[in-house]
Amino acid sequence: MKHKIKYIFLFIIIILAILGASVYASDNDIVIVLDPGHGGDDPGATNGKYIESEINWKIANYVKEELDKVDGIKTVLTRTKNGNPELAERGLIARNNLADLMISFHINSSDRTTVRGTEVYITCNKNNVRFNEYSYMLGQKILRNLHALGIPYWGGLEPKIKLSTDGEKYLDGSMSDWYGIIRNPMYYGIPSILVEHCFISNRFDLQHISSDANIKKLAMADAKAIIEMAEKFRIDRTNNKLQATVLSVNVSNNKNGNYIYGEISITEKINDMKRNPIELPTVTLKSTDGKISSEIFINYLSGSKYYFDKFIDDLDTNKQYIIEVKSNNKLEKLISNTAKASIASFSSSNSKYKVTTNSNKIKINSNTYVGNINSEIKSLKLGSSNKNAYIYGEIIIVEWVNGKSTVPSAKPIIKLKSTDGKANLPVFVTATGTNTYYFDRFIEGIDTSKQYVLEVSSGSSNNTSKNKTMNVYFKNQNIGNYHDYKLYLNNNQIKFKLNTYVGNINSEIKSLKLGSSNKNAYIYGEIIIVEWVNGKSTVPSAKPIMRLKSTDGKANLPVFVTATGTNTYYFDRFIEGIDTSKQYVLEVSSGSNRNTSKNKTMNVYFKNQNIGKYHSYLINCNNNQIKFTK
Numbered sequence: 001m002k003h004k005i006k007y008i009f010l011f012i013i014i015i016l017a018i019l020g021a022s023v024y025a026s027d028n029d030i031v032i033v034l035d036p037g038h039g040g041d042d043p044g045a046t047n048g049k050y051i052e053s054e055i056n057w058k059i060a061n062y063v064k065e066e067l068d069k070v071d072g073i074k075t076v077l078t079r080t081k082n083g084n085p086e087l088a089e090r091g092l093i094a095r096n097n098l099a100d101l102m103i104s105f106h107i108n109s110s111d112r113t114t115v116r117g118t119e120v121y122i123t124c125n126k127n128n129v130r131f132n133e134y135s136y137m138l139g140q141k142i143l144r145n146l147h148a149l150g151i152p153y154w155g156g157l158e159p160k161i162k163l164s165t166d167g168e169k170y171l172d173g174s175m176s177d178w179y180g181i182i183r184n185p186m187y188y189g190i191p192s193i194l195v196e197h198c199f200i201s202n203r204f205d206l207q208h209i210s211s212d213a214n215i216k217k218l219a220m221a222d223a224k225a226i227i228e229m230a231e232k233f234r235i236d237r238t239n240n241k242l243q244a245t246v247l248s249v250n251v252s253n254n255k256n257g258n259y260i261y262g263e264i265s266i267t268e269k270i271n272d273m274k275r276n277p278i279e280l281p282t283v284t285l286k287s288t289d290g291k292i293s294s295e296i297f298i299n300y301l302s303g304s305k306y307y308f309d310k311f312i313d314d315l316d317t318n319k320q321y322i323i324e325v326k327s328n329n330k331l332e333k334l335i336s337n338t339a340k341a342s343i344a345s346f347s348s349s350n351s352k353y354k355v356t357t358n359s360n361k362i363k364i365n366s367n368t369y370v371g372n373i374n375s376e377i378k379s380l381k382l383g384s385s386n387k388n389a390y391i392y393g394e395i396i397i398v399e400w401v402n403g404k405s406t407v408p409s410a411k412p413i414i415k416l417k418s419t420d421g422k423a424n425l426p427v428f429v430t431a432t433g434t435n436t437y438y439f440d441r442f443i444e445g446i447d448t449s450k451q452y453v454l455e456v457s458s459g460s461s462n463n464t465s466k467n468k469t470m471n472v473y474f475k476n477q478n479i480g481n482y483h484d485y486k487l488y489l490n491n492n493q494i495k496f497k498l499n500t501y502v503g504n505i506n507s508e509i510k511s512l513k514l515g516s517s518n519k520n521a522y523i524y525g526e527i528i529i530v531e532w533v534n535g536k537s538t539v540p541s542a543k544p545i546m547r548l549k550s551t552d553g554k555a556n557l558p559v560f561v562t563a564t565g566t567n568t569y570y571f572d573r574f575i576e577g578i579d580t581s582k583q584y585v586l587e588v589s590s591g592s593n594r595n596t597s598k599n600k601t602m603n604v605y606f607k608n609q610n611i612g613k614y615h616s617y618l619i620n621c622n623n624n625q626i627k628f629t630k
């Protein structure tokens with residue numbers, strides 16, 4: 001990081017030290033700075049005993065004497081009798097004394113000794129009436145007054161301008177003046193006039209500087225014009241403002257950390273004049289919520305530009321910042337002591353930060369991801385492998401990182417979790433496409449009394465979405481049967497519901513015969529028994545129950561039943577000693593406990609027929625009953 005210190009600020013510090021004891025004008029005085037050109041070891045032009053710096057000193061002092069007689073005018077000299085400040089320092093003296101006008105006094109010279117006459121240079125800047133327009137009027141008066149003393153005009157009757165040739169510009173963007181003694185005060189909004197009274201190199205002009213009395217006449221010509229015009233140059237200092245514009249913002253880093261840097265233009269404005277601040281302003285980075293206020297390093301570059309930089313590693317990246325500039329101008333009142341810098345749109349990033357500006361605010365975002373996870377289930381199915389049930393399906397998973405949908409930087413993690421938090425089962429995940437993943441999980445033996453969610457989370461460790469999880473949203477639907485349970489999705493949960501059969505029992509007798517074993521008679525036969533469950537004929541889920549019952553309800557005899565095929569059963573029942581005075585039915589019922597058909601019974605339908613002799617009785621089936629007849 002560059003911390004440039006321009007020597008101009010060393011000057012400012014020195015000058016401020018020198019001027020520490022200055023007596024400032026009262027608010028109403030018009031301050032006119034009188035600049036005796038050259039001085040010290042710079043004599044200016046010379047001709048024998050005639051030395052320009054000494055003549056200039058005399059003119060300036062005679063002018064001062066005249067102006068000091070006028071109420072409301074205060075004068076300041078830019079140098080002592082033998083001093084020779086740099087031209088920039090003479091401008092600062094004008095600025096530090098809150099000058100309204102500056103006049104620089106000179107005597108001309110030429111190698112061509114025939115050249116003679118007077119000329120005045122004024123500023124080229126026409127952006128304020130106090131500059132070119134009033135300077136022109138003042139210059140013209142001075143020229144006329146000097147001409148009245150017998151000095152011819154040199155190079156024309158009117159004041160002249162001379163433009164800078166190095167492209168240097170004033171803060172308003174206009175071309176600057178060539179003469180430093182005009183340009184430097186103009187940076188502070190102070191018009192300055194350069195008077196070349198006559199030529200030291202011409203024998204006719206020489207008479208005008210040949211005695212103090214004649215020199216005084218030149219000064220009187222100047223002073224008369226200045227006094228007439230002084231009021232026009234008065235600066236209204238009640239409306240001073242500070243203005244700041246951030247010209248660039250970048251982010252970089254060095255061994256001490258990350259920092260933002262750029263250029264900022266800072267000017268003071270008096271009415272429609274712009275000028276440079278006399279002292280280095282204080283620039284502060286402030287959070288918009290007012291919680292953070294931290295000074296920014298600045299250094300003068302050129303024109304109205306300053307370099308700035310600020311370390312940002314300790315700043316809260318969740319906040320937005322403004323740049324505030326505070327004037328350190330202690331010489332005069334500013335209507336507002338601070339200004340919020342306007343900031344155009346910039347964007348800059350390095351490995352750690354992204355800095356953007358918008359609406360005069362600076363946002364400093366950490367490049368660590370601010371993200372979230374999102375998912376959309378494509379399918380969820382029930383499968384089984386070696387009698388082990390599992391759920392499986394396809395899911396789309398994205399990470400939202402800094403506002404953008406991205407492919408997860410690592411394989412996402414899916415868990416099957418019970419809503420009570422007790423079960424937390426890892427799910428197998430594998431990518432099948434850019435954002436699509438296959439997943440499966442065995443559920444055999446799972447606690448069917450609980451409800452489950454599918455939780456998706458990022459597998460990434462360098463992503464702030466890593467701690468973000470989401471439960472997958474499901475469409476309400478059935479996904480299959482797991483044992484006696486219906487597996488279904490509802491309210492974004494996976495739930496188990498015991499299947500409640502709505503069913504009935506049905507049977508069809510295949511044969512009914514009479515047999516005997518060790519003289520014990522029994523009936524036996526084959527029967528087809530089905531359960532009708534939810535409208536479908538099914539194999540009974542448990543062995544059906546058969547009973548031989550008397551129609552009066554007194555006898556209720558269990559019948560032996562055993563399966564012989566899918567829906568076929570063998571049955572038998574000893575009838576030895578049975579009450580032959582009664583009629584009997586064969587009742588079939590479901591043996592299932594968990595089947596709503598369990599309470600359903602039916603009496604077997606018989607074909608009318610004789611099935612054999614039992615002792616002295618004939619057993620016949622009639623009207624679906626088993627009867628004994630003699």
Ligand SMILES: [Zn+2]
Pocket residue numbers: 037038044045052105106107108
């Ligand atoms: Zn000179």
